[in-house]
Amino acid sequence: MENLIPVINKLQDVFNTVGSETVQLPQIVVIGSQSSGKSSVLESLVGRDFLPRGTGIVTRRPLVLQLIHLGRDDVETRTQDGTFIKADEFGKFLHTKNKVYTDFDEIRQEIVNETDRMSGTNKGICSEPINLKVYSGKVVNLTLVDLPGITKLPVGDQPADIELQIRDLCLKYISNPNSVILAVTSANTDFATSESVKLARDVDPEGRRTLAVITKLDLMDAGTDAMDVLCGRVIPVKLGIIGVVNRSQADINKKKDLQEALKDEAIFLQKKYPSIANRNGTSYLAKTLNRLLMHHIRDCLPELKTRVNVLIAQFQSLLASFGEPVEDKGHLLLQIITKFASAYCNTIEGTAKNIETAELCGGARICYIFHETFGRTLESVDPLGGLSTRDVLTAIRNATGPRPALFVPEISFELLVKRQIRRLEEPSLRCVELVHEEMQRMIQHCGTQQEMLRFPKLHERIIDVVTNLLRRRLPTTNAMVENLVAIELAYINTKHPDFSEAHFVHRSVYDTESSNHPTRALTKDMVAKHTEEKDKPEQPVMKLSTREQRDCEVIERLIKSYFLIVRKNTQDSIPKAIMHFLVNHVKDNLQSELVSQLYKKEEVTLLEESDHIAARRKEAQEMLQALQRSSHIIGEIREIHLW
Known part of the structure; x- marks a missing residue:
């Protein structure tokens, strides 16, 4: 003994050489x-x-x-x-x-x-x-x-x-x-x-x-x-x-x-x-x-x-994570680019190896934006929001000109419904912005690979290339979204299959009028609207005749019916446009963009390893050697020496 x-x-000598306190020796x-x-x-x-x-x-x-x-x-x-x-x-x-x-x-x-x-x-x-x-x-x-x-x-x-x-x-x-x-x-x-x-x-x-x-x-x-x-x-x-x-x-x-x-x-x-x-x-x-x-x-x-044995395994794993010193820079550069592009696309597809459990990320987050954030925002848009009875009546009167109209003029409906449809453009563009932000955030998520930490210059360049690609696609996507709204505004399709109830609306209003006293009771919708208007700041009193009340109600119901059709189309077409012009385009062209921008002779300087990683590798190597020497020293002790 x-x-x-x-x-x-x-053992004290071995660990003193590396200045380590990971092993507490008897003393x-x-x-x-x-x-x-x-x-x-x-x-x-x-x-x-x-x-x-x-x-x-x-x-x-x-x-x-x-x-x-x-x-x-x-x-x-x-x-x-x-x-x-x-x-x-x-x-x-x-x-x-x-x-x-x-x-x-x-x-x-x-x-x-x-x-x-x-x-x-x-x-x-x-x-x-x-x-x-x-x-x-x-x-x-x-x-x-x-x-x-x-x-x-x-x-x-x-x-x-x-x-x-x-x-x-x-x-x-x-x-x-x-x-x-x-x-x-x-x-x-x-x-x-x-x-x-x-x-x-x-x-x-x-x-x-x-x-x-x-x-x-x-x-x-x-x-x-x-x-x-x-x-x-x-x-x-x-x-x-x-x-x-x-x-x-x-x-x-x-x-x-x-x-x-x-x-x-x-x-x-x-x-x-x-x-x-x-x-x-x-x-x-x-x-x-x-x-x-x-x-x-x-x-x-x-x-x-x-x-000592546990620490040897830990430091071997740590050393492996730092990677070997770079020899073939061109091959390694292409390998890192491919690995990053694959990780980025897999994050969108939901097939990444390291799936986040703390929060939604990548494709799952984009899906949430489409169906929860964007969907709920559209559903919260009131078809008649910002449109008062006074606005409707003014539009009807302006559309009739100097002669009183026998029927509700169509142009007033078209004018007002376009005004309401334009309100869908802002949440649609906001949806594009949210998806763009998520795709930008994914760069950092995929960039936490050890290679990215080893080569900070390469990491910065990859971020620049992907950011520029996303930035270039943003105007195109925004333009497409604006066009989709403009398309809806370009032609008000009153023959739309889902708008077939328009003539029933017109007829039901007229039937209601004929079956009631000239001073007919207001519908629930009109009572509610009247109550809302009472809460608004006082405006010059505009007295509505029975005919005018009927016409306003017809227009409002037609606007609501057609707006819901357009909103449904928008809720379906905007995510598709974003996927095609932004998400899928970036996913399909990411690797080729990275290769064309980074895989050049002058870019091999990007593989200069950070001083931090080089120092950590050296420390890990020294510690691993010390632990292996310690294991050898301890292994020389036969059990008979202990007693």
């Missing part, structure tokens, strides 16, 4: 209040001074620290700038590639420089981690993440929301269910108010992955001890509470050797806490962390394998 931590370190996350002794604990685990020190926030970026144990046979000789270097203790940073640091003071300075480079010098923090590997025969295999110390108030140049920034950064790392939380608290503070333990409990309420460390045991007030805390009688911690003794600032200034500090720590524990000395101290902490991490990795490994 000792091989598990190096495996996680390899130990160190949190604690500012100046709680986190850095001293880490240096004790490494056995070397290598972390920056000072007042205020010193750790301003996460430090991912991989400790790699070197055996006697593992001391390596490696080349750097043509010079052979042999060392049994050295460090490497991810950002400096293969540069080897044998001087741990240089490691400290590089951490300071890299922190300032990303975080600035104003004491602000940055979430981008620094990755450091330390190879030594004095360490146990561990993967640790050191985070900025939790603080309450901004000091000096620190941002006003520094507390919130640090808390969010800590939560980001400890919320990883595969992390072990190392909550560091100083012994000279009240453990019950420990910020690190409180933060750990927020994400790990059952304490299954939290280990507490009590630092500075030697700095407690005289006459007090941490026995109750270390034994878990104050606040129990499931994975345990381990006490350590840090070097004092004076020891650090005098550069007291860490090995000597470890001996002094052991002596202090034996003297102050003899009954539990063997369960405390830096050496015990290192072994405990190593054991916890190995067991945690073992528990996380099955889920990690599954996660």
